[in-house]
Amino acid sequence: MAPAVLVTVVLFGGALLGAVKQSVEPSLGGGPSTWNLDSWRTLLASPGFLDALRFSAQLALIASVLAASLAVAVAVALRSHGRLVRSAFSLPVPVPHLLVAVVAFMWLSPGGLAQRALGRLPLRLVHDPLGLGVILVYVYKETPFLVLLLLAVMGSTLREREEAAAVFGASPFRVLIWVVWPVIRRPLLIGTMIVAAFVFGAFEVPLVLGPNYPLTLASYALQAQQKSPLRGQGVAAASLLVAAGMSILIAAAVMRLARTADA
Amino acid sequence: MDADGAAIGALLCSGLTVARGRAPVLRGVELEIPSGTRTALVGPSGAGKTTLLRAIAGLQPVQSGTIELGGQRVDGLPAHRRGCAVVFQEPRLLPHLDAAENVAFSLRTAGVRRVERRSRAAALLGDVGLDGFGRRRVGELSGGEQQRIALARALCAEPQLLLLDEPFSAVDANRREELRALLVALQQERRLTTLFVTHDRGEAAQLGERVALMLEGRIIQHDEPSVLFERPSSPIVARFFGSSNILRGVIRAGAITLGQCTIPAPGPDGEACLTIRPERVILARDGPLELQVLETTYTGTHTRLRLGSGDLALVATVAPSLAPAAGAHVRVELPIEDLWRIPLAHEAGEVPAQEWDLT
Numbered sequence: 001m002a003p004a005v006l007v008t009v010v011l012f013g014g015a016l017l018g019a020v021k022q023s024v025e026p027s028l029g030g031g032p033s034t035w036n037l038d039s040w041r042t043l044l045a046s047p048g049f050l051d052a053l054r055f056s057a058q059l060a061l062i063a064s065v066l067a068a069s070l071a072v073a074v075a076v077a078l079r080s081h082g083r084l085v086r087s088a089f090s091l092p093v094p095v096p097h098l099l100v101a102v103v104a105f106m107w108l109s110p111g112g113l114a115q116r117a118l119g120r121l122p123l124r125l126v127h128d129p130l131g132l133g134v135i136l137v138y139v140y141k142e143t144p145f146l147v148l149l150l151l152a153v154m155g156s157t158l159r160e161r162e163e164a165a166a167v168f169g170a171s172p173f174r175v176l177i178w179v180v181w182p183v184i185r186r187p188l189l190i191g192t193m194i195v196a197a198f199v200f201g202a203f204e205v206p207l208v209l210g211p212n213y214p215l216t217l218a219s220y221a222l223q224a225q226q227k228s229p230l231r232g233q234g235v236a237a238a239s240l241l242v243a244a245g246m247s248i249l250i251a252a253a254v255m256r257l258a259r260t261a262d263a
Numbered sequence: 264m265d266a267d268g269a270a271i272g273a274l275l276c277s278g279l280t281v282a283r284g285r286a287p288v289l290r291g292v293e294l295e296i297p298s299g300t301r302t303a304l305v306g307p308s309g310a311g312k313t314t315l316l317r318a319i320a321g322l323q324p325v326q327s328g329t330i331e332l333g334g335q336r337v338d339g340l341p342a343h344r345r346g347c348a349v350v351f352q353e354p355r356l357l358p359h360l361d362a363a364e365n366v367a368f369s370l371r372t373a374g375v376r377r378v379e380r381r382s383r384a385a386a387l388l389g390d391v392g393l394d395g396f397g398r399r400r401v402g403e404l405s406g407g408e409q410q411r412i413a414l415a416r417a418l419c420a421e422p423q424l425l426l427l428d429e430p431f432s433a434v435d436a437n438r439r440e441e442l443r444a445l446l447v448a449l450q451q452e453r454r455l456t457t458l459f460v461t462h463d464r465g466e467a468a469q470l471g472e473r474v475a476l477m478l479e480g481r482i483i484q485h486d487e488p489s490v491l492f493e494r495p496s497s498p499i500v501a502r503f504f505g506s507s508n509i510l511r512g513v514i515r516a517g518a519i520t521l522g523q524c525t526i527p528a529p530g531p532d533g534e535a536c537l538t539i540r541p542e543r544v545i546l547a548r549d550g551p552l553e554l555q556v557l558e559t560t561y562t563g564t565h566t567r568l569r570l571g572s573g574d575l576a577l578v579a580t581v582a583p584s585l586a587p588a589a590g591a592h593v594r595v596e597l598p599i600e601d602l603w604r605i606p607l608a609h610e611a612g613e614v615p616a617q618e619w620d621l622t
Contacts (some may be wrong), residue, residue: 053313164355166318169372178371181360247374 005202006081016244022237039234049239056200056243059131059216060250063138064196068188070139075184076176077148079154085209086137086151090144097141101208104137108209130255138202142195149191150184158183193254196245201240217243272333272423273298273348279328281480283316288314289585290480291328291553296424296473298333299454303488305461307503311480312460316426317544319458321345332370334425341371350430354409362388362412363397368398369420387415391445407438414442418449423458425450431466443470464504467493476500477620492592493540494603501538501605507578507603508536509543524573527599536605541567543601546587550594551579556569559589569596 040104043049059246092100107114109126124134158180165179173229203218210216215223221236221243279292288311304312319324321342330338337345348369356365359479364371366387367380375383381397388396391411401409410430417425425447431439432538447470449458449596466475468488484496495501498509512519512528514535519528521561528537542565554577557587566586570577570593576593587593 160311160351160353160355161357163322163342164349164351165357165372167347167349168323168347168369168416169343170368171343172373173374180359182357 009195012141016241018242018243019237020245023241024235027235039140039238043235043238043242046235048213048215049217049220052217052220052239053242053246055131055214057246057249059134059138060196060200061204063135063142063199064192067142067146068192070143071150071191072184072188074143075150075154076180079151079159090148092141092144093148095141096202097137097202099207100137100141101205104133106206108133108136127211129211130205131210131214134206138195138199138211142198146188146191146195149187153183153187154180172176188252189258193251196250196254200247200250201243217246266520267608273331274456274458275329275331276315276319277329279315279318279330279333280326281323284438288480289318289325289328290578292480292482292589293479294475294482294485296456296458297454301450301457301459301470301472302485303461303622304460304477305464305467305471305474305503308462308478310477312462312477313428315477316349316428316458316460316553319424320347320349320426322349323372335442344401346423348417348420349424350410350417350427352429352432354401354413356409356412356416356552358401360401361397362393362399362401362404365401365412366397366415366419368416383419384415384433387419388412390418390449397554404433406547407434407442408414410434410442411445414449418455420455423456427459429461435477443472446470462493462523476503483489495538495609496603497605498536498538501603506538506540508539508540508541510575511535512537520551522573526551526597528604529599529602530604534607536607537602539597539602541578541580543598544577545596545598546579546585546593547583547596550596550599550622552595554592554593556587556591559586561586 011106023039025036026036027033044160066183074089078089106112107124110124112126115121121139123132125136127133162179163173170178199219203216203222206216207222210219217239221239224232224239226232268372274294274296276294277290277293279289280287280470285310291622292311292315294302294304294315303540304315314323318325321337321340321344325338328338329336333345343469355530357368361367363381363384365385370380370383378589383520388394391414393408393411393415396404396408396412401412403512410433413430414443417427431442434442443466449455453489458469461470463468471488474488474491476483476491478499484491491500492504492506492615495504496505501507501509508517510521512535513531514528514532516532517527518525519535519537528535552575554572554575556568557571560569561583565580566583568579568581568586570579579595
């Protein structure tokens with residue numbers, strides 16, 4: 001087994017096993033003394049959990065699709081620019097999500113810097129029920145990440161192939177579809193999958209900018225733990241296992257899609 | 264298209280100027296290629312050959328000048344509407360398509376159905392010696408095979424003008440010979456107007472019905488290959504085509520004095536610049552010039568001799584078995600019929616580039 005796979009299996013698999021154990025362990029608050037599925041029953045019966053699941057999926061889908069679409073447009077526009085412009089555009093990548101979320105809060109919250117500068121904001125972006133502020137922050141953070149992935153494969157070889165396609169009658173749109181897309185498809189799908197999985201399990205940006213209800217899955221788990229430190233642990237673990245399971249499903253679906261597209 | 268359905272078009276470039284930043288790359292290029300003919304564009308690296316080809320194909324913006332193809336101006340058209348096909352130095356095939364789909368790429372852009380385009384691609388693959396290769400992926404093909412696919416792709420487009428940019432430079436020497444012969448055969452069969460870029464004067468002579476020499480962004484001489492080799496318009500053309508024998512002097516009564524010796528020379532009396540190809544210099548026992556062999560170089564097919572005496576320097580090539588040793592004294596004859604008198608107006612290869620213009 002390759003060392004990287006071993007590390008992943010030990011770390012990720014170990015954490016998952018720990019969560020599974022916690023989700024079926026007897027509650028420390030005086031519940032049944034043998035292993036049981038009470039935490040799962042509580043979780044699945046909770047309307048707050050189902051709404052959190054739907055809300056997390058909605059945020060992951062919208063943020064990742066928007067970031068991917070923007071990334072393609074930006075990468076096509078940026079590829080002919082020099083290293084300076086590319087570096088400037090990739091600046092948001094190393095900035096922590098929490099920092100971006102806090103800065104966004106300072107600017108976009110009611111009475112914030114943007115409102116003071118502009119008078120009023122056309123949209124409510126902080127604590128709004130649709131999670132628009134959360135999506136905005138993830139699009140801002142993840143688009144440069146995807147652009148970097150795309151620019152890595154859009155080198156001089158691709159440009160040469162584009163020229164060849166053009167002299168054989170392909171219009172710029174057809175060049176994009178027939179020459180560029182087959183090259184960027186795989187890294188774009190994989191990058192988008194990473195973004196979707198990340199957003200699906202993230203909690204810091206929704207905590208700062210998200211609505212009080214519905215919560216994201218990670219926020220739901222945190223809240224369950226905080227509400228009842230003893231009984232809530234199993235529910236929190238079960239809800240995080242759902243988030244992890246969904247991320248694995250997204251990854252599997254996208255990998256399958258990438259393979260199908262390559263065939 | 265002509266009556267037989269073959270795509271043909273004459274190329275006419277007038278005053279073509281291209282600059283990269285402030286540096287001029289093409290300086291008013293004039294080039295005409297009659298329809299159905301093959302021209303080799305030759306010159307050293309950096310002369311602007313590839314830039315000219317890219318400008319004609321629509322891949323390089325031009326600052327001024329016009330490009331006509333088949334009597335129509337095309338310099339304002341984007342690359343995909345020019346009706347040119349290019350075989351690049353690298354095959355530039357699309358790796359996600361198989362060989363047949365690469366060959367038929369132009370048919371795909373024209374909206375031809377898959378069945379028909381694969382059938383036409385199969386026929387063209389046969390023409391370039393790759394029968395049955397249609398389903399092969401690009402990664403499974405050798406460099407030579409990929410270049411044949413690139414040639415088939417260009418032919419499939421039935422272009423008005425076929426442009427080739429040193430297409431065989433990455434192919435080994437034996438394959439290169441094969442590919443040159445194949446190219447000539449296919450071009451003649453289809454009567455394609457063809458511009459072939461190369462830096463190899465031998466390849467230019469072999470492939471071009473006419474050869475255009477480009478230096479520093481200008482066409483210096485454009486004629487049949489034998490003219491450029493044997494009747495160069497300037498010393499610099501002579502040197503590029505392998506004749507470093509530039510003899511200066513004054514012709515009086517049909518003879519010129521070189522060193523201590525006077526030999527017959529062509530043309531009227533007056534200042535003259537003569538050139539003779541190294542392979543036409545004859546080592547003869549009764550030759551009028553006595554020179555010393557300064558250096559011998561074995562080249563595989565012949566031996567190159569550097570000869571000298573005082574200010575007089577000559578290069579000669581002889582069969583390896585006849586080569587004298589370095590240091591030997593030999594007598595040399597320069598047959599008058601092989602001496603070419605370079606026109607005086609262009610004789611100074613050292614003069615600034617703008618004075619090379621032949622027009």
